[in-house]
Amino acid sequence: MSALVDTAPLIGHVVGGKVSTPDGSRTQDVRNPATGELSGRVLLADQAEVDAVVAGAVEAAATWAQEPIGKRAGVLFAFRELLVQHTDELAATITAEHGKVIADSLGEVGRGLEVVEYACGIPQLLKGEYTDQAATGVDVFSFREPLGVVAGITPFNFPAMVPLWMAPMAIATGNAFVLKPSERDPSSSLLLARLWKDAGLPDGVFSVLQGDRVAVDGLLTHPDIAAVSFVGSTPIAQHVYATATAHRKRVQALGGAKNHAVVLADADLDLAATHLTGAAFGAAGERCMAISVALVVDEVADALLERLKAAALKVRVAPGNDPASDMGPVITQAAKLRIEEIVTSAVDSGARALVDGRGHTVDGFEGGFYVGPTVLDGVTTDMRAYAEEIFGPVLVVLRVADLSEAIGLVNANPYGNGTALFTSSGDAARTFQRAVHVGMIGINVPIPVPVGWHSFGGWKDSLFGESHIYGPEAVRFYTRNKVVTSRWPSSPATARFHFGRTTSH
Numbered sequence: 001m002s003a004l005v006d007t008a009p010l011i012g013h014v015v016g017g018k019v020s021t022p023d024g025s026r027t028q029d030v031r032n033p034a035t036g037e038l039s040g041r042v043l044l045a046d047q048a049e050v051d052a053v054v055a056g057a058v059e060a061a062a063t064w065a066q067e068p069i070g071k072r073a074g075v076l077f078a079f080r081e082l083l084v085q086h087t088d089e090l091a092a093t094i095t096a097e098h099g100k101v102i103a104d105s106l107g108e109v110g111r112g113l114e115v116v117e118y119a120c121g122i123p124q125l126l127k128g129e130y131t132d133q134a135a136t137g138v139d140v141f142s143f144r145e146p147l148g149v150v151a152g153i154t155p156f157n158f159p160a161m162v163p164l165w166m167a168p169m170a171i172a173t174g175n176a177f178v179l180k181p182s183e184r185d186p187s188s189s190l191l192l193a194r195l196w197k198d199a200g201l202p203d204g205v206f207s208v209l210q211g212d213r214v215a216v217d218g219l220l221t222h223p224d225i226a227a228v229s230f231v232g233s234t235p236i237a238q239h240v241y242a243t244a245t246a247h248r249k250r251v252q253a254l255g256g257a258k259n260h261a262v263v264l265a266d267a268d269l270d271l272a273a274t275h276l277t278g279a280a281f282g283a284a285g286e287r288c289m290a291i292s293v294a295l296v297v298d299e300v301a302d303a304l305l306e307r308l309k310a311a312a313l314k315v316r317v318a319p320g321n322d323p324a325s326d327m328g329p330v331i332t333q334a335a336k337l338r339i340e341e342i343v344t345s346a347v348d349s350g351a352r353a354l355v356d357g358r359g360h361t362v363d364g365f366e367g368g369f370y371v372g373p374t375v376l377d378g379v380t381t382d383m384r385a386y387a388e389e390i391f392g393p394v395l396v397v398l399r400v401a402d403l404s405e406a407i408g409l410v411n412a413n414p415y416g417n418g419t420a421l422f423t424s425s426g427d428a429a430r431t432f433q434r435a436v437h438v439g440m441i442g443i444n445v446p447i448p449v450p451v452g453w454h455s456f457g458g459w460k461d462s463l464f465g466e467s468h469i470y471g472p473e474a475v476r477f478y479t480r481n482k483v484v485t486s487r488w489p490s491s492p493a494t495a496r497f498h499f500g501r502t503t504s505h
């Protein structure tokens with residue numbers, strides 16, 4: 001046991017607007033990946049805590065749903081201001097537990113902020129539909145009501161942005177929201193809870209339940225949870241989708257990815273190499289939209305690889321809070337060992353490590369979980385490095401004859417989150433964007449995460465459920481429709497025993 005254990009702060013739940021650290025809870029260590037040192041211990045909820053959090057949320061949801069929509073929007077505007085004011089604090093919290101560089105943590109908060117700003121427009125977004133005189137003396141109108149209590153279960157790699165993909169939309173539409181953050185970097189959730197409270201959100205509308213699979217399964221099966229938004233790996237997304245739908249909940253479960261970038265012979269190779277380097281090694285490759293596969297047309301493969309190698313060797317690996325760092329550590333020692341093992345198995349099977357990040361250490365931070373940028377050439381589709389989501393700073397390169405072969409590989413892959421094409425041909429771009437079975441496509445844009453007023457989501461094994469996340473699709477996901485057909489008669493009624501047509505021809 002580390003000497004720091006006794007002083008490491010407890011990271012608790014937020015129930016009814018207050019931080020709660022019940023005695024006797026199970027805990028899990030939280031480490032700073034840059035140093036390997038223990039930084040806290042997060043509580044792991046059992047069923048009693050799940051029930052307590054949900055009960056508080058049920059009570060809060062009933063009142064919140066009745067608040068005038070302008071008042072709800074007012075809280076969102078106040079939250080937006082506080083998020084801007086506390087961006088640096090939130091970014092520092094992210095970097096301390098996740099490891100990504102501060103500039104990237106700031107970017108993460110910025111992308112979350114976009115969703116908050118979209119949610120500020122909720123009075124406009126929730127306007128219903130009206131048909132005057134649908135039949136003689138009859139009007140029809142529809143409006144959308146909140147679901148009640150909805151849960152968000154989030155991954156480690158965006159501890160602020162992914163909760164911000166969900167909570168602002170769920171809350172603006174009139175629901176109470178229970179966040180179950182990743183147990184690996186849980187502290188950002190507490191800061192978000194404080195900002196919601198300071199923005200004037202009533203206690204219990206935003207709650208935090210810390211925990212592992214016990215907390216998740218408790219939420220998935222709880223009768224008072226109406227809907228679940230999940231973001232994480234594909235096997236857990238499948239589990240969440242199967243369990244929660246079996247318990248009659250509405251579910252959107254976003255899973256893992258293996259994003260391919262295609263580089264054609266007519267691409268600007270300097271631009272492609274620069275963008276691929278950022279997209280493969282940014283956040284140490286721990287992004288669901290990271291580019292992890294480059295499909296390069298044969299005739300430019302050597303020229304591109306030369307540029308990729310030079311760019312990868314320039315990436316400065318250091319703790320995320322070092323302003324000169326381009327890339328921080330990966331999340332855990334276990335993640336580091338798994339990534340290195342996958343690289344070794346590719347090399348043993350005949351791939352060539354053009355740049356090899358195994359065994360990387362950073363002076364003064366020998367306990368940190370560092371993997372250097374890695375570029376593997378000559379990878380084949382049967383290798384683990386191609387078949388699995390590595391979720392580390394590893395770019396695998398496959399050479400292809402043409403666009404058609406590249407599209408075939410993109411579509412044969414079980415994932416369908418993101419993909420990118422580098423070309424100077426509009427015709428090739430149009431062919432690609434129409435042919436690929438992928439939810440988000442970049443044309444000379446390596447990480448095509450949609451802005452906050454569009455919706456985000458993949459296809460195939462990258463999403464279970466119908467609805468993409470944030471943006472217009474979130475308004476529908478977090479509400480259900482009511483249609484009222486009304487008549488205010490001025491003359492006596494006559495009974496009718498058949499449906500009448502409302503149109504004639």
Ligand code: NAD
Binds near residue numbers: 162217232391
């Ligand atoms: P993860 O699936 O391990 O964990 C996600 C959440 O599920 C966490 O809150 C965790 O506590 C919970 N969980 C883990 N194991 C569980 C179990 N057995 N039963 C019930 N709940 C469980 O994912 P992660 O490692 O935190 O995040 C990385 C993964 O998330 C990658 O696969 C990445 O591609 C994916 N991701 C996807 C998107 C997207 O938008 N599609 C975005 C970010 C991350």
